[in-house]
Amino acid sequence: MINGKINEDDEVIWIAPGGDPSTDVGCFFTTHWDTPGEKTVVAINSCGNANFKQVTVAAPTNFRETYRESLPNGELYFEYSWDSASGDLSDLAGCTVGEHVDYPGPNPYIWPLPPWYGSTPNPTHKKGSATTGSGTDTHSSKPFIGPYQAASFSATQLYWWRDCQGNYTTLLGPHSIDRSVSAFPLCLSEWWYEIEKTGAYNATCLP
């Protein structure tokens, strides 16, 4: 989406390429496009003026993992970065980037009880501003409850972006997030929790 204004001499003032949508007011106009890339945007407004412009439609691109870390509490931490197809991240003000995670079961997903105690919205859907060009993702556990017993499950995660018309495009994934609790004699409790995603692994003893 692009917002602009046509002056009396038909000179177009392009206010916010890739910005937030707005409705037509007087001689202001709004145009729409469908897919990212080089586009010719034609603007015709209620005042009868028209103009066009060659633009690069902004979209997140080159989404990649930039850092992975294990935390002492058994969490896995990731950082991701992306660029804007227009070369300017601020052009992504009308876009969101986020994650979608499916769990194996109904909504909400009840974690195996015991050894866990808790539930998660299924699917889990979270998003943030695309203009930052970077994001983080922390994978944690629900609290543990006894008597401990072996259990495991996998969730499937996608990263996506959404344009201002509400269309979703996958950026990365699907990834499997695998969690398990199993016997481990070196722990004081003799049980430990493990988590793995895309080869990144962490484990911690249960209390």
Add this chain to the structure above:
Amino acid sequence: MVIKSGSFCYLLATIITVGNLIVMSTDAYAQKPEESLEWSIKTSKGAFYAGEPVLLTLNINNNGRQKEKIDFGADGIEAFSMEIHDISNKVVAKRGKIKRFGFSSRGPLELPPNKIGQKSIVLNQWCSTLLPPGKYHVVCYVEYRLRSEATKIPGTEPSFFSAGPLHSIELKLDIEIIKSNNSEFKKILEDLDSRESRKPEQTKNEWLRDRKIAREMIAFAESDLAVPYQLELLRVEPSTNLKWDVINSLARSGTLEAAKGLIQIVRENEDRLELIEDIKREIIEAVYRLRETGKADIINATDEFVVKYKRPVLANPTD
């Protein structure tokens, strides 16, 4: 047990981390990375109306010779906990760390050598400023990690790191709470709302930064006057985490306007619920919380809604 190959690397990383700690403890003369950071905290003014959002700005000066990255935890806020003390040093408001999960587009703070980095947070996210007029001390506790102290686990590709130690710092400042004044509070909210539009002198990046801070301040404003602005935020803000905070503020407002506004957002999106998929459950829960105020006008206005939307089973995301 689903994972076997990683177990050896995990144990190896633990051994290496312990080894590094021994080396670090014997090298008494080397400057520790956290010692090259100089912290300070400030607000833009000294006096605030009760319930007004108090923006705290942390300035962190990297006096070291290497680039540093400060990790404030998930969503860039987990590191913080707050206390407000009165002049006799009695704690009048307190909240520990806020736990966040899953994806967030807020990350660590990068600090080039000899540069000052800024981190802005809103005090009201932790502690209410609905306090009797008077002078108060704000204590901000920060527990952070430094990226330079993370340890690479050998043999991992892509590189996988074990997090470094937690460092803590305590920052203090004084504020004054003054008696509420509706017309002045309204002006403050209008000014924050005006930051939705870019000013001619602002670059796009400056505007987006300023707008983000203004939205966070609106999200945590504690006043009925903030309700219409908070409802509007739910329509325009991309961050799920901030929208959850806004919904919580609306539920706490206990107002009919909040109840009606939340219901309206669900109605507007009934044909495309995927657009509010990340906040729908929280909105429904907030409507039920508003009914718990027992106010007849709220209960009457939400009767039809609660027949259609059952109270969600409480669940917290983890990924």
